[in-house]
Amino acid sequence: MDGKTDNFKGHSTNLVGIPTGLLASAAFNDYPLALSIGGVQELNRPFFEMLAKATNSAEAGGMFEHYMGMLFGLGGTALAGDEGGGKRRFRSSYRRLLEGWGFDSNGPEGAVLKGWVESRFGLLPIFHKEKLGRFPSPAWIAYVEQKMSSRFHNNSISLQLDILYEFCQWMLARWLAPGRRHITLYRGINNFDEHRVIERIDKRTAVIRQNNLVSFTANRYIADEFGDIILESRVPLVKVLFFNGLLAGHPLKGEGEYLVIGGDYRVTMSYF
Numbered sequence: 001m002d003g004k005t006d007n008f009k010g011h012s013t014n015l016v017g018i019p020t021g022l023l024a025s026a027a028f029n030d031y032p033l034a035l036s037i038g039g040v041q042e043l044n045r046p047f048f049e050m051l052a053k054a055t056n057s058a059e060a061g062g063m064f065e066h067y068m069g070m071l072f073g074l075g076g077t078a079l080a081g082d083e084g085g086g087k088r089r090f091r092s093s094y095r096r097l098l099e100g101w102g103f104d105s106n107g108p109e110g111a112v113l114k115g116w117v118e119s120r121f122g123l124l125p126i127f128h129k130e131k132l133g134r135f136p137s138p139a140w141i142a143y144v145e146q147k148m149s150s151r152f153h154n155n156s157i158s159l160q161l162d163i164l165y166e167f168c169q170w171m172l173a174r175w176l177a178p179g180r181r182h183i184t185l186y187r188g189i190n191n192f193d194e195h196r197v198i199e200r201i202d203k204r205t206a207v208i209r210q211n212n213l214v215s216f217t218a219n220r221y222i223a224d225e226f227g228d229i230i231l232e233s234r235v236p237l238v239k240v241l242f243f244n245g246l247l248a249g250h251p252l253k254g255e256g257e258y259l260v261i262g263g264d265y266r267v268t269m270s271y272f
Contacts, residue, residue, distance in 0.1 A: 014122030015039075024123055024263035026198075026207045032181055032236035035169070037120055040162045047163075048170065057175040061247045064167050068094070072155055092152045094160040098242060098251035101259065105215065108146045113259075114213050115147030116161045121261055123212035127194040165241050172237050176245070182234040185216035185258055188226030204269050210262035213241070219256035230270040235260055 010020040015038045022028050023035075041048055047067045054060035069075040074093050100109025106129045114125045126132055128143040177183065189195070196209040208231065216235060217223050223230050239261035244250040252259070 010124050011118060011122040015120045020122030023121060026264040026266050029234070029236050029239070029263060029265055032238050035238040037162050037165060040159075040166045044163060044166075048166075051167075051170060051174075057171060058248060060171060060175065065247065068160065068163065072160055092155045092157045092160075094157070094164050095251045097152070097157070097161070098259070101215075102252045102257075105213075108149055108152065110213075111143055111146035112149070112152045112157065113161070114143075114211070116158055117212045117261060118147075119158065120162070120165075121212070123262055125212045126196060126209060127211050131193065161241075168240060168242055168246055169238065171246060172240065177237055180237060182236055183218065183240075183258075185218055185233060185235045185260070186220045186223035187214070187216050187231040187233075188223035189229050189231065190227040191229075198264055201266075206267060206269065207264050208267050209264050210260075212262045214260055214262050216258045216260050217256040218243075218258065222256055228271065231265075231267040232270070233265045233267045235265070239263075 010024060012020070014020055014023070016023070016035045017038065018028075018033060018035065044067075047063075050063055050067075051060050054063060072093065073091060074095070097109045097113055100107055101113055104110065106127075111128060114128060117123055118125070124132075125143065128139070128146075130139045132139050132143060172180075192208075194211055197206055198209050199207040201207070216233070220230065220232075235258070241259045241261060242252070243258040244252040244256070
């Protein structure tokens, strides 16, 4: 949909304390405010106090993986009650979701991640396998069924993602991008099926609504491989959930890939 105005549709509440409409706006992305998911740092205070003692980013990453392994049983051991030679149950993990996203952002793992963004930031997805228009619709029902699948909700997966987001923000502020508010990222596309053009400023500049969770890359040449239209945007660091330089053994395969909370982004478009 092209047009000068387009009302944003999202949840009336979220867990970051900023109105969803503002959070989704291009103005927020131009002038971002600090974001934090309510209660996460408070409930995990010993972990963040431990992080403060890290002497470098690699050490902090090791602390994170150790903490997540201990708290959510991600070290390969069976769930409680599985002893005695019984069949081990599937244990959902943030790593499994990120790996699934890297394979197909419109798969079940992608739906769970988009659902987490809904619940924490209030932003509704606009695409999952197909455009998500009016609710209810077959496309919406299929998305909701995937995001609520019990297969991925048996191990406090939303809390895992909460801690991942807060850890990512801590790492960016402490080690990886101290003092910075934005990073220039790129996204290659062939069409606008997964995007909405909210405002065309000129032939090369527009405000485009991204999905509520979307992949960018820091490498423009990598973006070239994904489409003939390159979207360049200044992404606020407070909207970064994960990137493949965050952990030593990162789950995302794409070089320079960033997983970013969506909304309306001011972009420069290049055509090839």
